[in-house]
Amino acid sequence: MQTGNGGGAFAADADLLSALDFLEADIEAYPPAFRVFDQALYDRIEALVSEVDVDLDKPLSLEDD
Secondary structure: OOOOOOOHHHHHOHHHHHHHHHHHHHHHHOHHHOOOOOHHHHHHHHHHHOOOOOOOOOOOOHHHO
C-alpha cells in the first residue's frame, strides 16, 4: 500500500498501515467476497440488532463467552 504523500499523518501509525495493507491484500485476493453495503443490507442488519442494548463500558461476564 502506498500513502501517496510521503508518509504524512499516517506514517506514525504502523498498526493502522498494517491493517490497511491486510485489507487491501484481502480485497485483491478475494474480490467476490465483498459487496456493496446498500440500504437493503443496512435495513436487514438494523432489524436484527435494533433492540440489542450494549454498554461498551461494562466488562463482559463469564457467561458472555
